Amino acid sequence: MSTSVxxxxxxxxxxxxxxxxxxxRAKGERRLGWLLAGPAFVVMLAVTAYPIVQAxxxxxxxxxxxxxxxxxxxxxGNYGVILTDFVWWRDLGVxxxxxxxxxxxxxxxxxxxALVMHKALKSVRGLLRTAILVPYGIITVxxxxxxxxxFDINSGYINNWFNWVPGIDxxxxxxxxxxxxxxxxxASEIWKTTPFISLLLLAGLAQVPxxxxxxxxxxxxxWWERMSRVILPNMKAAIMVAVLFRxxxxxxxxxxxxxxxxxAFGTEVLSLLAYRTSISRLEIGMGSAVSVLxxxxxxxxxxxxxxxxxxxxxxxxxxx
Amino acid sequence: MKNSSTKEKVTWAVISVLVLLYALFPVASILATSxxxxxxxxxxxxxxxxxxxxxxxxxxxxxxQGLFLSSLRNSIGIALIATFxxxxxxxxxxxxxxxxxxxxxxxILTTALAVSIFPVISIVTPLFNLWxxxxxxxxxxxxxxxxxxxxxxxxxxxxxxxxxxxxxELEQAAQVDGATTWQAFRKAIVPLAAPGVFxxxxxxxxxxxxxxxYGISLTSTEAARxxxxxxxxxxxxxxxxxxxxxxxxxxxxxTIPIVLLVLLFxxxxxxxxxxxxxxx
Numbered sequence: 001m002s003t004s005v006x007x008x009x010x011x012x013x014x015x016x017x018x019x020x021x022x023x024x025r026a027k028g029e030r031r032l033g034w035l036l037a038g039p040a041f042v043v044m045l046a047v048t049a050y051p052i053v054q055a056x057x058x059x060x061x062x063x064x065x066x067x068x069x070x071x072x073x074x075x076x077g078n079y080g081v082i083l084t085d086f087v088w089w090r091d092l093g094v095x096x097x098x099x100x101x102x103x104x105x106x107x108x109x110x111x112x113x114a115l116v117m118h119k120a121l122k123s124v125r126g127l128l129r130t131a132i133l134v135p136y137g138i139i140t141v142x143x144x145x146x147x148x149x150x151f152d153i154n155s156g157y158i159n160n161w162f163n164w165v166p167g168i169d170x171x172x173x174x175x176x177x178x179x180x181x182x183x184x185x186x187a188s189e190i191w192k193t194t195p196f197i198s199l200l201l202l203a204g205l206a207q208v209p210x211x212x213x214x215x216x217x218x219x220x221x222x223w224w225e226r227m228s229r230v231i232l233p234n235m236k237a238a239i240m241v242a243v244l245f246r247x248x249x250x251x252x253x254x255x256x257x258x259x260x261x262x263x264a265f266g267t268e269v270l271s272l273l274a275y276r277t278s279i280s281r282l283e284i285g286m287g288s289a290v291s292v293l294x295x296x297x298x299x300x301x302x303x304x305x306x307x308x309x310x311x312x313x314x315x316x317x318x319x320x
Numbered sequence: 321m322k323n324s325s326t327k328e329k330v331t332w333a334v335i336s337v338l339v340l341l342y343a344l345f346p347v348a349s350i351l352a353t354s355x356x357x358x359x360x361x362x363x364x365x366x367x368x369x370x371x372x373x374x375x376x377x378x379x380x381x382x383x384x385q386g387l388f389l390s391s392l393r394n395s396i397g398i399a400l401i402a403t404f405x406x407x408x409x410x411x412x413x414x415x416x417x418x419x420x421x422x423x424x425x426x427x428i429l430t431t432a433l434a435v436s437i438f439p440v441i442s443i444v445t446p447l448f449n450l451w452x453x454x455x456x457x458x459x460x461x462x463x464x465x466x467x468x469x470x471x472x473x474x475x476x477x478x479x480x481x482x483x484x485x486x487x488x489e490l491e492q493a494a495q496v497d498g499a500t501t502w503q504a505f506r507k508a509i510v511p512l513a514a515p516g517v518f519x520x521x522x523x524x525x526x527x528x529x530x531x532x533x534y535g536i537s538l539t540s541t542e543a544a545r546x547x548x549x550x551x552x553x554x555x556x557x558x559x560x561x562x563x564x565x566x567x568x569x570x571x572x573x574x575t576i577p578i579v580l581l582v583l584l585f586x587x588x589x590x591x592x593x594x595x596x597x598x599x600x
Contacts (some may be wrong), residue, residue: 141552
């Protein structure tokens, strides 16, 4: 599909414009283009580029908001402290674990949902699509509270539901252990975002030409062969976009952890570490260093994804 | 093939029920909790033994009223203004990208992409410091400005995708038929572009409404604290009372309108989300 149509063409009879030398018209279009797109571009740079540069600068100082007069340049000292502290590595591990588990589960569950919706009879298709949009409309904090109250030792009913299962302790306090806490945190995250993945994959499924699948079926290919040889390869772009964007989202997880455990019992994630260091403890220098490191991690994930899967990030999103 | 067999119907009924259960479980859960009396909260039952509206009274007319209603006002105002600014800027930008030929188009789209993958928490630390210095901390503009980092990129991508599908030749056809440039644009293009702009506004509003990190980091009082942040700091009417019921009631009040909006405009939202993401 052509991305642009020239504003004027000789056929419209707009002689004055058509008579202008081409270069001047192109110049006018260039100016108008930047005039219209410029404000958005400037705002985007201002709200992100400025803060990250400021954070990089602040991270070089021993700087506490509680004692601004003691501000002192210490170079990369903050980074040295963070990277030799086990808390950083533990939080990185927890964050990566949450990222990998949620993305894998969401992908499998989301693909199953997408297949169901793709094949669904007309009568139920609308209902299913409507239903799975409900999690999208719920704010993450509310979903976090819903899951927290369901599993909470005081107000929860989940333990009662499963107390007939042998080996399940009816008095189990889910939020008193790392693994059980992480389980509920991840369940909430997965519940909230799987529908979005399934919609992306459904759009990807719709782009697989029917003739290909039918031809494979006629040739006697099994369900699994059709899936792995025809459907999945044709959906590569949609899958890559879903995986990459969800992975980056999951890596920045905050709301669910903050509400459910606030990082207790070894469930602290990197975002929470950054928040606690700068906003709660007011250690701006150290907090900025954590923020910059988190930013570098996100860049690394993008870089690895682009190299590993050879996706053209802008291209995958920008073209069919 | 046309007439679906009974077996097929049953299979789809079962699948539909499973999907409905999946989608609605947490909503039902928090809805049930919101109708429980304080004494009922620890029974370990899903449904309240006696339905009560005491939690709703507490946050709408009772002791917690100030806390909840001010945050609701903040959320609506801040999210609406942030959405409006983002959609206006994004519409101009996406129009230029879809319609005009100028160098730097790809750079603008790449920048939007880069901004959307930026970790919010990396932006919040320097803003926290700066806002305190220049007096934007705990104010509406102090949240509206950072919300643009959330709403602008997705608005630009979604709108650019919509605008690319508009047959711009229509405008020229209208001009041939004697319409002025402005008339042609207004009559031929605006009706085609409006649904995309509207869908984008809904998506941007959701994103602003959902924010938590900026909300808890850049506010400290009822002056600007939005609902999600207020819920996290809700301590109940008294120090000793568990705020579970009140939080659940507040959660339902902020959820129902949004869910209705989603259901009402599901078709547009789905196409907006998937086009912006997959096709661009």
